[in-house]
Amino acid sequence: MTLHQPEPPSEEALTRWLQKHVDLLAAERKEEQDQSRLLLSKCSPKQLERNGLAVLGLGALNVSIGLGGKILAELERPAAYHTSPIIPPHTLRPGDIVQLEDHATDPTKPLKTKASGSSDAYRPAPGVVFKVSDSKLVIALGANNKKKPDGSGSEAPELPHRIRVVKVANEATFDRMEATLARLAKQLGLTIKTSRSKPGDGSSSESEVEGQGDGEGQGSKGSSPSSNLIRALVAQTPPTWAKDVTMPLPLFNTGLNESQQRAITFALASNHFALIHGPPGTGKTTAVAELVLQLALGQEKRVLVCGASNLAADNVMERIIERGGDALRAKGLGITRIGHPARVLQSLVTSTLDYQSQNSSEGSLLKDVREELQASMKVLRPDRDAPAAGNKSTSYRGQASSRAGGKGRMSGSERRQRWDEVRALRKEYRKRERGLTKAVISRASIVVATCHGAGGRQLNNVEFDAVIIDEACQATEAACWIPIMRARAEGKVILAGDHLQLPPTVKGYRHSQDKRKSAKPNKSKKQEANADEAASRLSNISLNGDGDAQDNEEDEGEGGSFEASKAKGRDKQRVVLRPPRSLETTLFSRLLGLYGPGCKNLLDVQYRMNQEIMTFPNEALYESQLKAHESNCSIRLFDLDNYELARPETEEEEKDDVRLAPIVFIDTAGSDMFETSASASDDVDSIVGRESKTNVHEVELVHAHVETLLQAGLRPSQIGVLSPYSAQVSLLADRLSGFRDAASGERVEIGTVDGMQGRENEAIVISLVRSNEEGNVGFLAEKRRLNVAMTRPKRQLCVIGDSTTCRDSGDEYLGKWMDHLEENALVDLALLRNQ
Numbered sequence: 001m002t003l004h005q006p007e008p009p010s011e012e013a014l015t016r017w018l019q020k021h022v023d024l025l026a027a028e029r030k031e032e033q034d035q036s037r038l039l040l041s042k043c044s045p046k047q048l049e050r051n052g053l054a055v056l057g058l059g060a061l062n063v064s065i066g067l068g069g070k071i072l073a074e075l076e077r078p079a080a081y082h083t084s085p086i087i088p089p090h091t092l093r094p095g096d097i098v099q100l101e102d103h104a105t106d107p108t109k110p111l112k113t114k115a116s117g118s119s120d121a122y123r124p125a126p127g128v129v130f131k132v133s134d135s136k137l138v139i140a141l142g143a144n145n146k147k148k149p150d151g152s153g154s155e156a157p158e159l160p161h162r163i164r165v166v167k168v169a170n171e172a173t174f175d176r177m178e179a180t181l182a183r184l185a186k187q188l189g190l191t192i193k194t195s196r197s198k199p200g201d202g203s204s205s206e207s208e209v210e211g212q213g214d215g216e217g218q219g220s221k222g223s224s225p226s227s228n229l230i231r232a233l234v235a236q237t238p239p240t241w242a243k244d245v246t247m248p249l250p251l252f253n254t255g256l257n258e259s260q261q262r263a264i265t266f267a268l269a270s271n272h273f274a275l276i277h278g279p280p281g282t283g284k285t286t287a288v289a290e291l292v293l294q295l296a297l298g299q300e301k302r303v304l305v306c307g308a309s310n311l312a313a314d315n316v317m318e319r320i321i322e323r324g325g326d327a328l329r330a331k332g333l334g335i336t337r338i339g340h341p342a343r344v345l346q347s348l349v350t351s352t353l354d355y356q357s358q359n360s361s362e363g364s365l366l367k368d369v370r371e372e373l374q375a376s377m378k379v380l381r382p383d384r385d386a387p388a389a390g391n392k393s394t395s396y397r398g399q400a401s402s403r404a405g406g407k408g409r410m411s412g413s414e415r416r417q418r419w420d421e422v423r424a425l426r427k428e429y430r431k432r433e434r435g436l437t438k439a440v441i442s443r444a445s446i447v448v449a450t451c452h453g454a455g456g457r458q459l460n461n462v463e464f465d466a467v468i469i470d471e472a473c474q475a476t477e478a479a480c481w482i483p484i485m486r487a488r489a490e491g492k493v494i495l496a497g498d499h500l501q502l503p504p505t506v507k508g509y510r511h512s513q514d515k516r517k518s519a520k521p522n523k524s525k526k527q528e529a530n531a532d533e534a535a536s537r538l539s540n541i542s543l544n545g546d547g548d549a550q551d552n553e554e555d556e557g558e559g560g561s562f563e564a565s566k567a568k569g570r571d572k573q574r575v576v577l578r579p580p581r582s583l584e585t586t587l588f589s590r591l592l593g594l595y596g597p598g599c600k601n602l603l604d605v606q607y608r609m610n611q612e613i614m615t616f617p618n619e620a621l622y623e624s625q626l627k628a629h630e631s632n633c634s635i636r637l638f639d640l641d642n643y644e645l646a647r648p649e650t651e652e653e654e655k656d657d658v659r660l661a662p663i664v665f666i667d668t669a670g671s672d673m674f675e676t677s678a679s680a681s682d683d684v685d686s687i688v689g690r691e692s693k694t695n696v697h698e699v700e701l702v703h704a705h706v707e708t709l710l711q712a713g714l715r716p717s718q719i720g721v722l723s724p725y726s727a728q729v730s731l732l733a734d735r736l737s738g739f740r741d742a743a744s745g746e747r748v749e750i751g752t753v754d755g756m757q758g759r760e761n762e763a764i765v766i767s768l769v770r771s772n773e774e775g776n777v778g779f780l781a782e783k784r785r786l787n788v789a790m791t792r793p794k795r796q797l798c799v800i801g802d803s804t805t806c807r808d809s810g811d812e813y814l815g816k817w818m819d820h821l822e823e824n825a826l827v828d829l830a831l832l833r834n835q
């Protein structure tokens with residue numbers, strides 16, 4: 001099969017398209033830097049801690065060598081400074097980039113320097129969160145930039161007496177994406193300007209981009225120059241599919257439904273690329289895992305499997321091992337996960353490259369150095385049981401000073417010398433380790449990573465027959481190109497995702513905002529206001545948005561960057577390569593826009609929610625093509641083993657009881673339960689000058705409904721609460737904090753809609769927040785966000801919101817949803833509750 005052949009874009013159009021990507025990335029990087037700077041400079045450490053962006057007053061309990069020769073500092077709250085060892089709620093997660101600061105310094109003021117210009121003050125040191133528990137943070141330390149007396153940098157991870165850990169922006173991702181696009185330009189023979197181009201020469205220099213020591217671009221053969229695969233992805237040649245391809249091996253997962261099997265054979269047959277469209281709960285990851293096994297075991301291909309996030313990569317890897325681990329072992333085929341062990345699920349740590357290298361037959365090469373390293377570290381390690389005089393804390397510095405049974409302090413120069421030894425040993429360790437990782441990779445038929453991780457130096461000079469990206473609609477196009485550049489010239493790319501759910505979170509939005517305004521002159525003021533907020537929405541502390549999202553022909557992709565490729569008259573038209581409007585335009589959507597539905601296969605059986613919850617999104621977005629599988633088609637809360645109330649005897653009874661009904665709508669229309677602006681609050685959104693919204697009335701309604709469900713026997717962890725607004729999420733988290741399972745400590749899961757994409761729960765309560773007389777609904781006017789929100793529950797969806805405000809917004813999709821809820825949900829009018 002060959003899809004229509006659009007006339008290829010001109011070189012000029014191709015250059016403009018690629019240049020726009022690079023420019024958008026630069027704008028995004030700047031936005032992220034600005035926000036991070038603003039937060040760190042404007043907020044006191046206490047404010048940062050209240051917003052979950054910092055943890056204060058920590059002491060080092062231990063420092064050790066972890067996998068990959070990483071220096072790990074175990075931090076806790078010393079009893080001398082805190083009444084409780086429990087670390088306050090925070091957003092630090094394994095893999096986050098942090099800065100370790102001296103608690104005694106004020107980050108909003110410059111460090112004091114001596115007359116000589118040098119400073120004794122502890123300079124912030126970088127680190128990566130390795131492990132998080134209620135009372136401990138383990139940080140993998142990076143280089144400390146405190147200057148040595150000779151002026152050179154020091155790798156010695158000296159820690160201050162009291163430590164503050166602060167979350168910071170991660171720029172490495174941007175460097176890698178930009179470098180990848182520069183290489184793509186080179187392969188296409190195009191000249192683009194990157195942030196590393198020499199001023200004024202207008203050229204892109206690969207060597208300049210390569211020089212980041214990050215591995216990308218160095219030695220990767222990729223598919224140079226411009227392979228058929230790359231040409232198909234940038235509209236220069238149409239993709240083709242082989243005829244009559246069947247599954248090479250019997251299914252590893254014999255329960256796959258027809259659409260999953262179809263999608264897999266479609267992907268196996270593709271000569272260039274194929275899309276697997278997986279609406280919520282349709283078994284996309286399950287299908288991807290089978291596809292990987294068929295490729296690796298049946299076709300003996302080398303496969304690079306990527307996820308848009310670590311969790312996505314881990315999910316797919318778990319499924320691959322679960323279904324095909326034995327078969328891979330039997331054939332002697334390796335599978336390895338590239339990535340910082342801190343960012344990988346515990347169950348997969350033994351499958352990481354770090355672990356496999358150290359435990360391979362050649363691993364003993366590392367053992368000697370490791371032992372020496374541990375011994376050197378031990379001298380510097382604190383001794384918990386011997387606190388330094390006058391200091392009750394378990395500070396690393398204080399404790400280290402009292403080593404060797406308290407026989408005096410280690411002098412500064414002695415200490416530095418020790419660290420120099422450690423540094424030399426680590427260098428040797430890393431050298432030997434590189435040799436080992438190369439050996440492990442050469443044996444791996446399946447390599448799993450995040451899109452970003454696929455750009456690491458471990459994969460330099462390694463080529464893959466197939467690159468598969470799961471959750472591809474949550475990765476920017478630039479991020480997808482990182483693994484794609486690892487494909488062989490004759491290789492293929494398979495993208496699995498759903499373009500009708502939220503795109504990747506993007507902070508910079510001005511480009512898209514400007515475009516939208518000029519493109520939509522006829523929008524009413526109210527629609528403009530809603531779209532403006534949609535564009536500047538802040539979720540998970542980020543901006544997102546292209547208000548045009550709603551105007552896209554979703555089923556055709558995002559209007560297509562190649563604008564003339566829409567369905568009507570597709571084969572007659574010349575492809576106009578239109579620069580992307582924002583980084584939200586994903587590769588998946590663009591290809592769909594370019595080549596039409598012929599390049600995708602839809603998974604049409606969903607395994608999550610009951611029929612009632614599925615109906616609206618199915619009709620409104622998926623052209624009624626989805627079917628609820630019989631195992632979940634009619635599931636109800638009262639089928640749960642722990643449901644304690646009587647089952648309903650009639651359908652009427654079920655429809656009239658909020659503890660039973662599959663859909664509940666608590667409508668606040670006419671009850672004056674208005675929203676409030678959260679701009680005066682301590683919320684980070686407000687600190688960086690963005691307004692978030694709250695609705696205290698809805699917080700109470702959520703509380704009441706959750707309480708009702710708990711009284712019916714549900715466990716807190718079976719209930720999820722979502723809101724589009726982060727300020728509302730903060731209020732909800734406070735108010736619902738008491739709902740905690742006494743035995744297990746499990747809580748109700750609370751989060752922004754954007755943060756809950758990919759998650760599910762038995763019952764989901766959505767607080768829409770917006771209630772005003774102007775009909776302003778902000779970023780509720782974004783059907784992909786609403787789609788994510790309403791497809792999280794399995795058994796009950798409870799919506800709390802103001803139907804009048806939603807209708808007055810003029811947003812068609814929102815209006816339709818309100819009509820659907822009124823007709824199909826148990827409607828509970830808040831107005832009547834007040835009377």
Ligand SMILES: Nc1ncnc2c1ncn2[C@@H]1O[C@H](COP(=O)(O)OP(=O)(O)OP(=O)(O)O)[C@@H](O)[C@H]1O
Nearest residue numbers: 255256257278279280281282283284285286607758
């Ligand atoms: N053919 C099948 N038969 C039975 N259950 C299935 C089948 N395919 C998938 N499932 C189940 O459906 C659920 C969702 O599957 P999976 O995680 O693969 O879907 P997804 O589309 O990747 O999910 P998401 O919507 O979160 O992205 C899982 O519990 C999985 O075991």
